[in-house]
Amino acid sequence: MSERLFKTVSMGLAMSKTFDQKTKLNRAIKRLKEFGIIEYLKTTDLFNATECLKPLSSSVASGDLRALDIVDFLGVCAIYASGITVAAAVFVLELVLGRRKEKRGREGGKDGKDAKDTKDTKDAEDTEDARRTAVKGTEG
Template sequence: MALAIGKTFDQKAELSRGITRLKEFGIIEYLKTKDLFNATECLKPLSSSVTSGELRALDIVDFLGVFAIYATGISVAAAVFVLELTLGRRRAGRGREGREDTEDARRTAGKGEGGSART
């Protein structure tokens, strides 16, 4: 932890004494352990966990959450793909019919009434 202050800070000595008191009374250590989840394990040196043999190889059970997320993603993607195929065919059919209808309407409007369509 650090505290940035300027070189010309007037109360540097008082601040140093206050921080020293907090450290001596254990308040800083208490705040660290209270605010950090599992701080006692995190603050241990790395060599303590390596020599105790607590490390183990990952098992297939450790990856079940990852596999579940992956399978859900693949399932949703497949469902969306099938929906796009089915709904895309329906829309393509409607779009062709709609184009023919508008082309026929344009032809009949242009031929039938002479000059009234252009005014």
């Protein structure tokens, strides 16, 4: 029963509705199908076509189908495990390198100050100088 449900047509030609050679083309395709040339080309050109073109019920009846075993999943499990291992290694590497970079940033400024702290101090001094100049200008 499933053969009738899942059977598909795998060939087609695109042409306009007004194609004047449509009837001749249809006759030629019909002849190729009647003589078995299309079926012959399918079986010779497609790799393993004899297995693919068998109806689904033939493989079920012969007992070729079996339940999957854990051995069938070893390749997938190996790929998954290697991906997890690489991700963990990259994570640890980022933690180690991040801490080193953080230590360098703290030791980079003068007198144990960060470069950012030095910049903030300089900005504060400039602001204070500007305020003093403004106060002197209003008093004098």
